[in-house]
Amino acid sequence: MNRRRFLTLSGVGVVGAVAGCSSEADSAESVDNHPAAADLDAQPRRGELGGHVILAFEDPSCPTCRRFHEETLPDIRENIVDTGKGAYAVRTYPVIYPWGEPATQALESTFARDSEAYWALFEHYFAEQSSFDPDNVLDRTAMFLTEETAVDGEAVARDAQEQAHNDAVQADIQAAEDAGLGETTPIILLFEDGEFVTKVNGSVSYDLIAEALGERDG
Structure with missing residues (x-):
């Protein structure tokens, strides 16, 4: 990232934290060696x-x-x-409300079966966020998956209850801890053509992301 754009980003508060949900490791690193991006190719993503x-x-x-x-x-x-x-990749990091933990287990169990069902479930959790709690999240998850996807929802719920894919859940948590990311979600790391640029937190605008990635130059 050139110095002029860095100064612009600093001036509008992109470099560093922005308000997010709460309950830090910036350096010249590439996506290949940044701890937050460990095993990135195995993570859910859109794009290449x-x-x-x-x-x-x-x-x-x-x-x-x-x-x-x-x-x-x-x-x-x-x-x-x-x-x-470029690509948008997700690592689940359940640090806010308790129902996020079983939901994260269910997401990993779904991703192991069908990536498109994973994205559908992820969006369903956000769309119906206020409806979930620790007692109902797996039942509601099973119902949604069975009715709206090709995945066996009951099997996913059983796997989530038994933490069958806990290794994947813990790998995401470990990546966040290794990178010193804190617990203000969402935590968004931006790599311009594979080179680490900055970390931002919160519901940041696309304009700020585009600026950080050099997509507003010229």
Whole structure:
């Protein structure tokens, strides 16, 4: 990232934290060696690696993550992912409300079966966020998956209850801890053509992300 754009980003508060949900490791690193991006190729993502990377640590129970999905993600998909300029990747990080923990287990169990069902479930958690609690989340998850996807919802719920894919859950948590990311979600790491640029927190606008990735130059 050039110095002029760095100063611009600093002036509008992109470098550092922005308000998010709450309950830090910036240096000149690439996506290949940044601890937050460990085993990135195995993570759920939209788009292909090799260009820009928007790596988001998100909690399905986090209201600020929901706003990020509603207000910013559509522009990321339209302008970065769908144009072939980069990828949006997710690591689940359940640090806000208790129901986020079983939901994260269910997400990993779903992803192990069907990536499209994973994305559908992730969006369902945000769309119906106020309806979930620790007692009903797995029942509601099973019902949604069975009715709306090709995945066996009851099997996912059983796996989530038994933490059958806990290794994947813990890998995401460990990546956040190794990178010193804190617990203000969403935590979004931006890599311009694979080079780490900055970390931002909260429901940041697409314009700020585009600026950080050099997509506003000229």
